[in-house]
Structure formats: structure tokens, C-alpha cells
Amino acid sequence: MSHIVLCVDDDKTVLNALRTLLTNTLPEGCRVEVAESGPECIEVCQALEAEGLMPLMVISDFIMPQMRGDELLVRLHARYPSMIKVMLTGQADFAGVRRVINEASLYRFIDKPFKNADMVLTVKTAIEFKQTECDLRDEITHLKSRITELEGQT
Amino acid sequence: MLLCLSLALVWGAMTYILLAKYQSAIEAQRSQNSNLAKTFAEQTLRVFKSVDQATLRVRDAVANQTLTNADLIRFTHETGLTEAILPQLSYVGGDGRLISSNLDPHAKNTGYVDLSERVHIQTHLSGAQPNPTLGPQGLYIGQTLVGKVSGARTIQLSRHLLMPDGSSKGMVVASLNPSYLEDNFKEVDLGSQSLIALVGQDGFVRASVQGGQASPIQLASTLWQQLLAHTTDNPSVISKVEEDPVSGIWAAQAVKDYPIYMVVQTSVQQALVSWFAARDVSVALTILFSLTMLLGAAGYLRGTLKLELSNRELENNVRERTQLLTSALADLKATQSQLIQSEKMVTLGQLLANVAHEINTPIGAIKSSGESISDALEKVLANFPSLVMSLDKTTRQSFAALLVAAQQPVFPLSSREERQNTRVLSLELTNAGVADAQTKADLLTAMRITQEPMRYAVILHHARAKEILGTANQIATIINSAENINTAVDQVGKIVFALKSFSHTDHKQEFQKANLVNGLETVLTIYNNAIKQGVEVTRFYQNVGSVECLESELNQVWTNLIHNALQAMRNSGTLKVSVFAQDGGVAVSVADNGPGIPEDIKVKIFEPFFTTKPIGEGSGLGLDIVKKILDKHHGRIDLHSEMGVGTTFTVWLPLQQPES
Numbered sequence: 001m002s003h004i005v006l007c008v009d010d011d012k013t014v015l016n017a018l019r020t021l022l023t024n025t026l027p028e029g030c031r032v033e034v035a036e037s038g039p040e041c042i043e044v045c046q047a048l049e050a051e052g053l054m055p056l057m058v059i060s061d062f063i064m065p066q067m068r069g070d071e072l073l074v075r076l077h078a079r080y081p082s083m084i085k086v087m088l089t090g091q092a093d094f095a096g097v098r099r100v101i102n103e104a105s106l107y108r109f110i111d112k113p114f115k116n117a118d119m120v121l122t123v124k125t126a127i128e129f130k131q132t133e134c135d136l137r138d139e140i141t142h143l144k145s146r147i148t149e150l151e152g153q154t
Numbered sequence: 155m156l157l158c159l160s161l162a163l164v165w166g167a168m169t170y171i172l173l174a175k176y177q178s179a180i181e182a183q184r185s186q187n188s189n190l191a192k193t194f195a196e197q198t199l200r201v202f203k204s205v206d207q208a209t210l211r212v213r214d215a216v217a218n219q220t221l222t223n224a225d226l227i228r229f230t231h232e233t234g235l236t237e238a239i240l241p242q243l244s245y246v247g248g249d250g251r252l253i254s255s256n257l258d259p260h261a262k263n264t265g266y267v268d269l270s271e272r273v274h275i276q277t278h279l280s281g282a283q284p285n286p287t288l289g290p291q292g293l294y295i296g297q298t299l300v301g302k303v304s305g306a307r308t309i310q311l312s313r314h315l316l317m318p319d320g321s322s323k324g325m326v327v328a329s330l331n332p333s334y335l336e337d338n339f340k341e342v343d344l345g346s347q348s349l350i351a352l353v354g355q356d357g358f359v360r361a362s363v364q365g366g367q368a369s370p371i372q373l374a375s376t377l378w379q380q381l382l383a384h385t386t387d388n389p390s391v392i393s394k395v396e397e398d399p400v401s402g403i404w405a406a407q408a409v410k411d412y413p414i415y416m417v418v419q420t421s422v423q424q425a426l427v428s429w430f431a432a433r434d435v436s437v438a439l440t441i442l443f444s445l446t447m448l449l450g451a452a453g454y455l456r457g458t459l460k461l462e463l464s465n466r467e468l469e470n471n472v473r474e475r476t477q478l479l480t481s482a483l484a485d486l487k488a489t490q491s492q493l494i495q496s497e498k499m500v501t502l503g504q505l506l507a508n509v510a511h512e513i514n515t516p517i518g519a520i521k522s523s524g525e526s527i528s529d530a531l532e533k534v535l536a537n538f539p540s541l542v543m544s545l546d547k548t549t550r551q552s553f554a555a556l557l558v559a560a561q562q563p564v565f566p567l568s569s570r571e572e573r574q575n576t577r578v579l580s581l582e583l584t585n586a587g588v589a590d591a592q593t594k595a596d597l598l599t600a601m602r603i604t605q606e607p608m609r610y611a612v613i614l615h616h617a618r619a620k621e622i623l624g625t626a627n628q629i630a631t632i633i634n635s636a637e638n639i640n641t642a643v644d645q646v647g648k649i650v651f652a653l654k655s656f657s658h659t660d661h662k663q664e665f666q667k668a669n670l671v672n673g674l675e676t677v678l679t680i681y682n683n684a685i686k687q688g689v690e691v692t693r694f695y696q697n698v699g700s701v702e703c704l705e706s707e708l709n710q711v712w713t714n715l716i717h718n719a720l721q722a723m724r725n726s727g728t729l730k731v732s733v734f735a736q737d738g739g740v741a742v743s744v745a746d747n748g749p750g751i752p753e754d755i756k757v758k759i760f761e762p763f764f765t766t767k768p769i770g771e772g773s774g775l776g777l778d779i780v781k782k783i784l785d786k787h788h789g790r791i792d793l794h795s796e797m798g799v800g801t802t803f804t805v806w807l808p809l810q811q812p813e814s
Contacts, residue, residue, distance in 0.1 A: 010686065011515050011516070011519065012641070013515075013516050013519035013520075013523075013638050013641050013642040013645065014515060014516075014518060014519045014522075016519070016523070016634065016635075016638045016641075017518075017519040017520075017522035017523045017526065017635070017638055018522070019600075020522075020523065020526050020600075020631050020634055020635055020638070021522055021525075021526050023596070023600055023627070023631075024526065024529065024530065024627070024628070024631055025529075028593075031592070031593075031596060032596075033573065034572070035570075040570060043570075044573065047573075063511075063683065063686055063687055064686065065685070065686045065687070065688065065689070065690070066688075066690075068687070068688070090511045090514045090515060090518070091507070091511045091683075112514060112515060112518040113514060113517055113518025113519075113521045113522070114518060114521075114522065115521075115525070116522055116525040116526065116529070117525075119522075
């Protein structure tokens with residue numbers, strides 16, 4: 001499974017920095033996709049979906065023109081509830097953050113300017129978490145089928 | 155000064171008048187004295203003439219040898235003069251002996267009287283001819299003496315009985331009583347210092363009344379000489395004669411035909427009696443008048459002085475007040491400047507959080523990129539040498555070419571475009587049979603190698619393709635990150651410049667040419683963070699050139715308008731900023747699609763301290779200051795607003811300021 005990490009920020013320099021960082025540090029099989037706005041992000045998701053892919057994780061800025069970060073994450077959660085959502089921002093108001101936590105199941109909140117190590121750790125942990133989740137699910141599925149199998153044998 | 159003149163005039167006039175009066179008083183006295191002298195002289199003349207007549211009759215009688223003793227008595231009577239006046243008429247012989255008189259016709263009683271010592275006798279007997287002391291036809295008026303016969307004071311009038319044949323028959327002597335004359339003199343009141351005297355040519359006084367009293371006096375010879383010198387037929391006035399016992403006004407009249415003078419003298423005091431009174435009164439009056447004038451003048455002066463003092467005080471007050479006002483005005487002006495500056499700072503303060511975040515974002519990117527460079531460099535230094543060494547020549551060449559391509563400056567693509575590119579690349583690689591096409595396509599895109607990927611087919615097909623591409627990627631990372639840092643730094647620089655521009659105060663107030671777009675963009679940069687949150691900015695900039703202005707003050711205007719627009723829209727809507735030519739000048743409009751401004755507020759909006767915001771939020775001075783700044787620039791501002799649609803503020807500025 002290829003893990004796709006989405007980065008969304010209206011600032012190109014931040015986007016570049018993020019992409020460079022993640023590309024170099026993420027384990028093999030991970031891809032980084034970038035978007036400069038909320039609508040563009042949704043567009044990307046739709047394109048990926050069409051290809052049968054689903055982004056594992058989205059890291060989004062809060063203050064963006066057109067669509068604010070909290071709005072984007074809420075929308076993404078509605079469509080992809082299992083996507084890990086991280087908010088990255090230097091200024092967020094309490095109401096916005098509360099909204100994302102409550103309505104979009106925010107996984108993490110990272111301050112700008114961020115330390116590379118922090119970012120990498122967060123992403124890796126998230127991937128691991130997801131991996132573990134997947135593995136567990138797989139394991140459960142396998143076990144379930146095994147049980148069925150075994151039950152069928154008796 | 156006018157007062158001194160008038161006082162001088164009054165005193166001068168008074169003095170002049172007094173002097174004139176003095177002169178006329180003296181003149182009057184003199185005139186009176188001379189008239190008196192004339193009158194008395196006339197009287198005396200009549201008496202003398204009568205007496206003289208008698209003496210002539212005696213002479214004639216003697217010449218005719220007809221003289222009898224009875225004649226003497228008769229002649230005496232026929233003079234008409236009483237015996238009080240003419241007591242005695244005597245005939246004296248040549249030897250000086252009394253022959254006969256009217257009182258003693260036979261000379262019996264008196265006997266022989268020797269009269270030879272008498273002056274008049276001697277004068278006649280001396281026979282000196284002509285004798286100036288003699289009157290007409292030889293009448294000698296003798297000095298007053300006591301008669302030997304009568305024993306009374308008399309004036310002896312004597313005539314030498316000189317016959318035609320030249321023989322002397324003696325003298326006839328008439329005794330005149332001077333008291334008769336003196337009584338006449340006493341009739342006149344000329345004061346106590348006066349003198350009325352009958353004075354002979356020899357200077358001896360025959361009859362005199364002094365101060366109303368008969369008193370025998372003697373005139374100093376020098377005085378008499380002086381009097382004579384002045385005396386002609388016309389009397390003259392002598393006053394203040396030297397060495398005279400009684401100074402005064404003299405008048406002398408000669409008794410016609412006789413060597414005798416009538417002298418009237420009054421003191422100057424007497425003449426001036428009334429003058430003194432007049433003088434005293436007028437001096438008193440004049441003094442009174444002067445005092446009054448002086449008092450009046452003093453009062454007037456005092457009044458004037460008071461007026462001047464109060465004038466000066468007023469002037470001082472006015473000057474003081476003006477000074478105070480001037481300094482108050484200066485203070486106000488300074489305060490106004492301060493207020494504008496502080497409004498600016500308030501705005502800046504409000505935006506500070508936003509601006510800080512604006513700066514923070516690129517700085518975050520810089521930080522991240524910097525760390526990425528460190529990491530990548532570490533890895534490259536570790537891997538690169540050994541990797542290159544292990545590659546064959548062809549691969550190495552391809553690798554080199556790859557690195558070169560990675561360093562080419564490329565037009566930055568939007569993420570959408572990049573995604574597109576990657577997809578194309580990926581397809582191409584897949585078609586070329588490259589394994590892990592997507593991954594490799596990503597790496598190539600990250601290295602900004604967008605075209606002709608198959609140039610590097612050697613690497614792409616290489617067994618260690620990922621490793622090679624990975625290392626190349628590390629190098630590309632360093633390059634990208636460095637560029638990213640540069641871009642971010644430029645961003646920060648732009649914001650800092652905008653901040654500097656914004657907070658700059660032009661103390662010198664010198665108008666300079668400036669491009670209004672720069673100012674507008676500065677303000678938009680400062681407000682970028684606020685705008686980002688939901689406002690779409692459209693710009694319409696016409697190339698209108700430069701405008702003569704105070705740039706920092708106009709920035710305040712843009713700030714105000716943009717701030718108001720954003721607030722009206724609650725940071726969500728469309729902001730349209732335009733610059734275009736209009737009416738020979740430049741127009742700048744800031745339009746929002748907020749709720750609009752109601753009619754009743756539209757008129758008040760430029761008033762100082764008017765605000766629709768709650769207390770503490772906004773001073774309400776914004777648009778008032780905008781108006782003042784535009785007034786300074788000879789510009790104007792218009793407001794167009796429609797409820798529910800939006801508001802547009804349009805500022806118009808002339809290209810150049812008028813010559814001041």
C-alpha cells in the first residue's frame with residue numbers, strides 16, 4: 001500500500017519545505033502530494049480516489065484564503081473519516097480548533113514554525129499507527145476467517 | 155505744550171497790557187502834570203502881569219516926575235490884587251533906601267531901611283545889561299525872603315527905574331505873597347510825594363507846595379539843570395532823575411515872558427496808584443487763571459497718562475494673549491501631527507499580530523529548509539563519494555548530467571501543474587518499462603526534471619536506480635531548500651519594507667513625487683494576513699505616473715480606507731483597489747461588498763470623533779484625519795454606498811501641488 005501524505009498551505013515556501021522534508025524522511029512507499037488551497041486539496045483527493053487511491057494523512061494550514069483549514073478538515077472527515085488529520089498553523093482561534101477536534105477528529109496540532117524532527121516524528125507515528133491499525137484489522141480478519149475455517153472443520 | 159503756549163500768551167498779554175497801562179498811566183500823569191503846570195503858570199502870569207503893570211506905572215510916573223505917595227496906594231489897588239496877594243508896593247531910592255510904599259507912603263514908620271544887600275537891589279544896581287535874570291522890560295523876580303518892612307515871606311518883584319536918558323531913579327519893588335500862590339497849589343491833590351513849585355530860572359524855588367503842604371524846598375542844581383535842559387515851551391516828562399530828593403514825573407511850564415517856571419511833580423507811585431490796583435487784580439486773576447489752566451492741564455495730562463498706561467497695559471495683554479495663542483496653536487499643530495502618528499501606530503498595533511504571523515510563516519519555512527539542508531548534506535557527504543566511485547563511466551556521466559539538469563533554474567510550477575507533470579512522467583516511464591515508475595517520476599519531479607526523462611535511462615534502468623536517484627535527490631534537496639530559503643527571505647524582506655514604509659513619518663513635510671501603487675501595495679502587504687482569511691483582492695492599476703505628495707501621509711489614507719473596508723466585510727468578501735486617471739489628476743478607489751453605509755450616517759462619517767464602533771474600539775478620528783490629509787494635498791474624497799451592495803471610497807489627487 002502506498003501511503004500518500006497530503007500537504008496543504010497557501011504559502012509556497014512552507015509547502016516546499018514540507019515536501020522536501022517528508023520526501024527525504026518518509027519510509028519507502030510513501031508519497032507526498034501538495035495543494036495550495038482547500039478546494040485544490042479536495043480536487044487532489046478526488047483525483048486520487050479515481051485512481052483507486054486514498055490519502056493516508058493530511059497536514060493542513062489554518063489560515064488560508066478561500067477555505068479555512070478547519071472547514072477543509074471537516075469536509076475531508078465527512079468523506080474520508082479514516083484519514084489522519086493534522087493541523088499546522090501559527091495562528092488559530094480557539095473556536096476553530098475546537099471545531100476541528102470535535103467535528104473532524106483532529107489527530108495532532110503542530111505550531112508554526114515547526115521543527116523538522118517534530119514533523120517527521122508526528123508523521124511517522126501516524127503512519128505507524130495506521131499501519132498498526134491496518135495490521136490489526138488484517139490480523140482480525142485473518143483470525144476471523146481462520147476461526148470460521150476451524151469452525152467449519154469441526 | 156499748548157498749555158505752556160497759552161499760558162505764555164496770557165501772561166505776555168497781561169504783561170503787555172500792564173506795561174501799556176503803565177505807560178499810559180505815566181503819560182496821563184505827565185499830561186495832567188503839564189496841564190496843571192500850564193494852568194498854574196497861566197494863573198501866576200496873570201498875577202505877575204498885574205504886578206508888573208503896577209511897576210511900569212510907577213516907572214512911568216517917575217519918568218514923568220508925577221509920582222506921589224498916594225499913587226503907590228492907588229497903583230496897588232488898581233492891580234485888583236488884594237493885600238493878601240500883593241501886600242506891598244515900594245519905591246526904593248538909588249542908594250537902596252525905601253522912599254515910599256503903599257503901606258507907609260511917607261516912609262515914616264519904617265524909616266530908613268538899607269536894602270542894599272538885597273540881591274535884587276544889587277542886581278539892578280549892578281547895571282549889567284542885558285541881564286538874563288530879568289523879565290521883560292527888566293522885571294526882576296527875586297527869591298522868596300522875609301520882608302524887612304512887612305516881616306512876612308514875600309517874593310520881591312522889582313524894576314530898575316532907568317530913565318530914557320539913562321539915569322537911574324531907583325527901583326520899584328512889589329512884594330508878592332507866595333502863600334497866595336501856594337494856597338492855589340494846595341487846591342490840587344497830587345499825593346503825598348508831589349511837588350508844585352514856582353521856580354526861577356536861577357533854580358531857586360519862589361513858592362512851593364509839597365505833598366499838599368506849603369513847604370519851602372530847594373532843588374538840587376543838577377536836577378534843575380536837567381529840568382531846564384528838558385524844558386522848552388513844551389513841557390516834558392522826566393522820571394527817576396538822579397540825585398533828586400523826590401523822583402517822579404516832572405512837568406515844567408515856563409511862565410510866559412518871565413524867567414520863571416511852573417514845576418509840577420508827582421511821584422511815580424502816585425501815577426501808578428490805580429495801575430497798582432489794576433496790576434494786582436490782573437496778576438491775581440492771571441495767576442488764578444494759570445492755576446486753573448495748570449490744574450486743568452494736570453488733570454488732562456493725568457487722564458491722558460492713565461489712558462496711555464491702560465493702553466500700554468492692553469497692548470501688553472494683547473501681546474501676551476497673542477503669544478499664548480501662538481504657542482497654543484503650535485501645540486495644537488504638534489498635537490495634530492502626533493495624533494496622526496499615533497493613529498497610525500494604533501493601526502499598526504492592531505495589525506501587529508497579523509504582521510508577526512506573516513513574518514513567522516516564511517521563517518518557519520526557512521527553519522525547516524535549513525534543517526533539511528543539514529540533513530541532506532550529511533547524507534550526501536556520507537554516500538556521494540563512494541557511490542560515484544562505484545559507478546561505471548556511462549552511469550557516472552548520466553549522473554553528472556542529471557545533477558546539472560537539477561540545478562537549472564526552472565519556472566516555478568503550481569502544485570496542480572506539478573501533479574500533472576508527474577503523471578505524464580510516470581506514464582512515460584511506465585511505457586519505457588521502468589520499474590517503480592511512480593516513485594521515480596516523483597523523484598524526477600522533485601529534481602524539477604520535467605522533460606525527456608529517458609535521457610537518463612541508464613540510471614533509470616540501473617539496479618541501484620533508487621540509490622542513485624536518492625543521492626541525486628539529496629543534492630537536489632539542498633539546492634531546492636536553499637532556493638526556498640531565498641524566496642522566504644524575500645517574503646520577509648517585503649513585509650519588513652512594508653512595515654518601515656508604513657510607520658515612516660515625514661517630519662519635514664516636503665512634497666515629493668511618488669507612485670501611489672507602491673503605497674497601496676505596502677498597505678495590502680501589511681494587511682495580507684487579514685485579507686488571507688477570506689477576502690479576495692482584485693487590483694486595477696492604470697499607469698498614471700507619479701503624484702506630488704506626502705507619501706507617508708497618503709499611506710495613512712489607504713490604511714484607513716482598506717481597514718474600514720475589511721472591517722465592513724468582516725474579512726470576508728471582495729476588495730477592489732483601483733488607480734486611474736481622472737479630471738487631470740489621479741483617482742484611487744477602495745471598494746468593498748459589505749453591508750453599505752446608511753444615509754443618516756453618510757453625512758456624519760467625516761466628523762471627528764464620530765464612530766459606529768463600540769467604546770474602546772476605534773477613536774473615530776480615522777476619516778477626519780483622512781479628510782485633513784487630503785485637504786493638505788488639495789485633493790478630495792467621495793463616498794458612494796448602497797445598502798446591501800457595498801461601499802466605494804474614491805480619493806482624487808492633483809498630479810502636482812500648487813506653488814506655495
